[in-house]
Amino acid sequence: MGRDILIGFVGKPSSGKSTMLNALTDATAKTGNFTFTTIEPNRAIGYAQVNCACSRFGLVDQCRPIYGGCKNGKRSIPIQLLDVAGLIPGAHTGKGLGNKFLDDLRHANALVHVVDVSGTTDAEGKACRGYDPSVDIEWLYNEMTAWIGTNLKEKWPNTRRRHIASKANPVHTLQSQFSGYGSNPTITAKVLDSLHLNAPLESWDEATLDRIVGRFVDIKFPTVIALNKIDHPDSDANISKIARREDPNRLVLASAVSEVFLRRLAKQGFVNYEEGSEFVDTIEEFPDSGLKPLSESLRTKITDIQDMVLFRHGSTGVCNVLARAIELLDLVPVYPVKNIHNFSNNPNDGVFKDCVLVKQGTTAGQVAQIVIGGEAMSIIGMNGNVGESDPIIAGKNDILSFKLRKDT
């Protein structure tokens, strides 16, 4: 993982995926063109917020990211978002355009499952009242495990025979089945290690295969559950119910429609609003701000959003969705710089121009591969030379200068 992180957005129809993607891709942080090789039609660039190194050194005013942006020490790092619209219950059996959407998901490093927590859309996205959204959370998981499990079990007799004949190790055999879902030997080994299976592969039964697939989905597709539509009065009871059952690290409360609305008002000059914050400034509170006066209906709508969302939850939650995905993926920002003493690349160019997200535990040598595409002659950190095999530790050796080999 490096500059190619892909977050897949899934959820039943009308859960609010498009609205959330709109909010995430419309960040005012868009100050540079990110050089992804190709952007396919169902992909977009979103921005994950992290605390930038510039704030550690009092250099907030001099921070000049080449991609994304940095405002008051909050850095927006571009990442690719994948819109997996159209996934409906029964997709693994080919319902809807089922398998195509599941296929798209294979490339994702993490998923965001957008759930309509107001309970005002049924399992297929039709308007209703009193639907239990916790069912949707199980639905996605079951859909994924059924999709992978069915394929694995279909091929298992042959896989098992080949395993016995070739005397392969279980990781190798299982990896040949999971590689199509974007797995690698490290992930496959992690799945098997975590299950502590004593029985040899040739005696694995269906229940064991189910456990393996379940763990594989957990590890390969870490999922943020974005409980959307928290502005709706029916949401509270559903949130409490889900919060009792789910891992809190995976849950984010959000109101995508509020975020889109506030950003639009800010663009039109009616309010000052900083994405991810709880503050909405209007001309009534700040008469000298130059903001436009609000109509009665706009004023009421802002007050509703403040009462139902901002004051209760601290923000619309939309920015937290990608930040949480980064956390689940265990990613840390690394800052490659030319000059380790002043953090710049060129004189008069500002500081911390580049930033790349890498998995916790990635070594400095691996970061060199990502940043300069090869081995570095030496890697310098703030406290002197850093070894190729030294793991990156956030806040300690996450600012690095790579000296190129003479022959590169």
Ligand SMILES: Nc1nc2c(ncn2[C@@H]2O[C@H](COP(=O)(O)OP(=O)(O)OP(=O)(O)O)[C@@H](O)[C@H]2O)c(=O)[nH]1
């Ligand atoms: N109250 C409320 N409504 C929302 C929110 N987010 C989205 N909606 C509404 O929910 C409806 C569906 O939103 P979309 O963003 O189109 O949902 P989707 O998941 O992309 O739907 P499909 O394109 O059918 O897959 C629209 O009427 C949105 O305005 C929210 O945070 N609160």
